[in-house]
Amino acid sequence: MSPPTPDLEKQVHGLRASAGLSRADHVTMLHVEGASAFDLLEYASTRRLYLRESQVRHALLLDDHGGVFADVYIGSGDDGFYVLAEGPGEAALTAWLETARDRQLPGASARIRGLSAERVCLGIDGPYAWEVVSGLLGPAVLGMPYLTLLRREEVLCLRAGKTGEYGYSLLVPRAEVDALLLRLDEVTRTLGIPLVPVELEALDACALENGHFAMRTLRASPLAHPLTPIELQLQWRVAYDKDFIGAEALRRRRAEGPTVRATSFTAGAPVPEGATLHVDDQNVGEVLAARFSPTLQAWVGSALLKRRFAHPHVPLSVSSDAGPVPVLTRTTPLVDNLSLHVDPHKHTFATREGAR
Amino acid sequence: MSPPLDLDLYLDRREHTLGEVRRLLASILDYRGDPADIDPDASLFGTGLGLDSLDAVEVLIGLEIDLGVRLEGDDAMRLGLRSVNAVVDVVMRARGELP
Numbered sequence: 422m423s424p425p426t427p428d429l430e431k432q433v434h435g436l437r438a439s440a441g442l443s444r445a446d447h448v449t450m451l452h453v454e455g456a457s458a459f460d461l462l463e464y465a466s467t468r469r470l471y472l473r474e475s476q477v478r479h480a481l482l483l484d485d486h487g488g489v490f491a492d493v494y495i496g497s498g499d500d501g502f503y504v505l506a507e508g509p510g511e512a513a514l515t516a517w518l519e520t521a522r523d524r525q526l527p528g529a530s531a532r533i534r535g536l537s538a539e540r541v542c543l544g545i546d547g548p549y550a551w552e553v554v555s556g557l558l559g560p561a562v563l564g565m566p567y568l569t570l571l572r573r574e575e576v577l578c579l580r581a582g583k584t585g586e587y588g589y590s591l592l593v594p595r596a597e598v599d600a601l602l603l604r605l606d607e608v609t610r611t612l613g614i615p616l617v618p619v620e621l622e623a624l625d626a627c628a629l630e631n632g633h634f635a636m637r638t639l640r641a642s643p644l645a646h647p648l649t650p651i652e653l654q655l656q657w658r659v660a661y662d663k664d665f666i667g668a669e670a671l672r673r674r675r676a677e678g679p680t681v682r683a684t685s686f687t688a689g690a691p692v693p694e695g696a697t698l699h700v701d702d703q704n705v706g707e708v709l710a711a712r713f714s715p716t717l718q719a720w721v722g723s724a725l726l727k728r729r730f731a732h733p734h735v736p737l738s739v740s741s742d743a744g745p746v747p748v749l750t751r752t753t754p755l756v757d758n759l760s761l762h763v764d765p766h767k768h769t770f771a772t773r774e775g776a777r
Numbered sequence: 778m779s780p781p782l783d784l785d786l787y788l789d790r791r792e793h794t795l796g797e798v799r800r801l802l803a804s805i806l807d808y809r810g811d812p813a814d815i816d817p818d819a820s821l822f823g824t825g826l827g828l829d830s831l832d833a834v835e836v837l838i839g840l841e842i843d844l845g846v847r848l849e850g851d852d853a854m855r856l857g858l859r860s861v862n863a864v865v866d867v868v869m870r871a872r873g874e875l876p
Contacts, residue, residue, distance in 0.1 A: 479824055567823050581824075632818050632860070654816035657825050661810060675814075685818070700784065732791045732817070733862055734876050736782065752862045753818045761855060 430715040433626055435617025436584060437716055437759060439770060440547030442605070443619045448544075449491075449511050450536035450592060453518070454501030457529035461522050462495055462502055465666055467650065467659045472497040477568040477579060481650060481658050482506070482517070483667030487674055488647025489655070490517065490667075492636050494581055494590075496570045503570065505542070505579065505590060507636045511535040521666060540577075541598050543591045544624070548759040549614050549770040550587040554578065556608035557601070562589075563765050576601070584624060585631035585758040614770045626712045629721045632685045632753025638710035640694065644681045644725050651679045652725065682731035683709060685755060688720040688748045691741065698724055698737045698748060705730045708739060716756050726750070782876045790874045791865065798864045801839045805832055817862045825860070833858060840864070846871040 435441055453462060463470045468480040477496040484490045491508035506514055518533045545554055555562035558573040562580075565571055571578045575594045582588015593601050609616040621637075628635040634655055645652045649671055650659050661672065684706075686692075692711040697704050711722030730737070733752040738745045763773075799812040806826060808815070819825045821836070828836070836858060840846045846868050848854050857867040869875040 654818045656814050656816050657819045657827075661814070682817075729788060732788060732795075733866065734787070734791075735784065752866050753860050754820075757856060 429623055429626065429713070432617055432619040432623035433715040435615060436547045436586065436619050436623060436627060437756075438548070439615045439617065440545055440550045440553050440609075441617045441619035441623065443544040443546070443621070443624060445542040445544045445590060447507060447621055448542045448590065449504075449506040449509060449514050450540060450542055451504040451506070451511070451514060451518070452501055452534045452536055453504060453531060454534075455530035455532045457522070457526055457531040458502050460526055461518065461529065461531040462504070464525050464664065465518060465521050466493065466495060467665050467667075469660050469663060470495060470497075474499055475570045477570055477581065479568065479581070479658060481655060482508075483649070483665070483671065484647065485667055485670060486647050487649040487667045487670035489636070489639065489650065489653065492634065494568075494579060496579060498570060498572070498577070503577065503579075503592070505592075511537050536592065539594060540592045541595055543593060543598075543601075544588065544619075545591065545616075546582055546584045546588040546619070546624070546627075547586050548763045549773075550582075550589055551765050552612060552770055553605070553609055553614055553616060554589045554591070555765075556612055557605055583631075583633045583635065584627035585633070585754055585756060586627075586760040587763075612770060622712075625710075626714060626721070627716075629685070629710065629712055629723065630714050630716050630754070630756045631758070632723075632755060635710075638723055640709055642681075642707060642709070642725050644707060645679070648683075648725075649674055649679075651675055652681055653683050680728060681706060681725045682728050683723050684726045684731045684733075685751045685753050686722050686724050686737070686748050687714070687717060687751055687755065688722070688739070688746050690720065690743065690746045692720050692722055692739050692746055692748060693741055694722075696739045696741065698726065698739050700730060700735070700737055705737065714755075721755060724748075724750070787874070787876060790869065794865050794868050794872075794874070795861070797844060798861060798868065801836070801843055802826065802861065802864075805835045805839060815861060817860075817865070819861050821858050821860060821864070836864070840868070844868050 466480040482491040491506040494505040496503045565580045577592040579590040706726035714721035735750040737748040803812040
């Protein structure tokens with residue numbers, strides 16, 4: 422549980438009101454190419470990957486037991502596939518894919534290459550992130566549909582985001598990062614858009630505010646082991662009718678009938694991660710993750726609850742050192758994102774008063 | 778002051794309405810799997826179930842015809858259609874079943 426800090430508040434408010442810039446060192450970047458690259462990634466990922474060039478799929482990689490191993494974007498480029506993953510580092514993810522290749526497709530031609538030596542991943546998120554990124558890379562950014570890739574010179578741009586606001590990940594050659602940051606500074610000054618540096622803690626707080634999954638919120642729980650997409654409400658990223666690593670275990674869990682489900686909540690006081698949640702005297706689950714939400718001015722979190730109670734508007738309580746803390750389960754998303762009100766064809770940061 | 782919550786009654790009604798909304802969405806999505814696999818916190822648009830603006834119209838029509846709930850106003854539509862649970866809230870609120 423992270424205590425609220427003025428800096429965290431500043432970061433989240435900045436991201437929610439204009440745009441935030443993060444250095445996404447927590448994102449692992451891989452390039453997969455070769456005649457069998459598609460077969461390998463199709464076998465590895467929970468979703469079908471029939472992608473046109475520049476399309477991106479948001480999927481998961483599971484372990485053999487159905488547990489979530491990585492949260493991945495897989496994009497089809499003109500030279501192979503790009504994998505942007507949260508969870509395992511570069512060496513672990515490369516080894517995992519190589520093992521999958523050798524196990525399922527022996528002798529296959531699928532080369533897996535980590536990109537961290539060549540590139541840096543920068544994140545730009547916020548209701549006016551589109552304006553910043555189009556100022557940097559050109560007007561083609563305005564036409565990017567959600568979950569697509571765009572290459573501009575040597576920069577690869579992915580439109581996605583896990584904060585509920587417009588979001589872009591820029592894969593920038595290391596040698597060009599300093600020059601790009603200078604250009605970014607110039608662009609934001611010209612547009613008059615505050616670009617606030619944000620850290621991972623702020624991104625995770627935004628994800629919790631929107632009810633989005635974040636790998637950092639995963640923790641071992643005695644209530645369900647491992648935590649699969651079923652408990653984590655990520656089944657929209659699973660194609661049950663295809664084979665993938667962990668599919669058998671996942672189907673078995675589904676057939677057995679899962680007993681718990683991740684559910685968002687808010688509380689007026691700090692809530693310890695791992696703490697037990699109660700309805701009256703009944704133990705109904707435990708806290709997976711909790712952070713202070715600068716947007717809601719409350720603690721926001723995700724709890725693993727018995728399915729009977731895993732619905733919004735359920736009053737619970739949790740024990741803490743300071744006594745019982747009332748907790749209320751919530752409907753996601755918990756915030757009305759400004760990005761929903763901002764239309765790049767009508768608004769700019771300079772004319773933002775008309776947006777909401 | 779709101780009346781004390783009858784939690785068991787609320788949870789029974791919530792589960793029932795969730796089932797209705799899942800079946801509605803499954804029919805609009807032409808979903809071939811079990812509607813029970815549609816997660817309550819899944820977003821309706823973009824990431825999540827991936828509905829588009831035409832599907833949104835179908836959801837509005839389905840809510841009105843199948844579930845007797847009419848959504849009016851841009852805000853109500855924007856907020857009420859963000860996730861499966863948000864739709865369940867809309868239906869339960871209209872029926873006077875939301876705490």
